[in-house]
Amino acid sequence: MQRIDIHPTHTHEKFKLRRGNPYPFGTSFVPGGVNFSIFSSHATSCTLVLFEKHAPQPFAEIPFPGDYR
Incomplete structure (x- = not known):
């Protein structure tokens, strides 16, 4: 299982979020x-x-802004 750092960089309502990995899709x-x-x-x-x-x-509806390159 690939690790994504567990420390969130921002939140949306009650959800802790951070940028993920582009692959695999889905x-x-x-x-x-x-x-x-x-x-x-x-x-x-x-x-x-x-x-x-x-x-x-x-x-929940979590918006993600563009330009996540």
């Missing part, structure tokens, strides 16, 4: 959390929308 469990990776050649921002299983509404 969702990967890492020590202390989950890494989400996507690609778009034209997007300027992205929002991670989280749902609990079978829930009709999300429990």
Whole structure:
């Protein structure tokens, strides 16, 4: 399991966040959390929308600004 440093660099509501790894694409469990990776050649921002299983509404929407190179 690849390590992503466990110390957050910022927060959004109750979530502790830090920049993750670009690969592999998709969702990967890492020590202390989950890494989400996507690609778009034209997007300027992205929002991670989280749902609990079978829930009709999300429990969190975490915006990620562009320019995470």
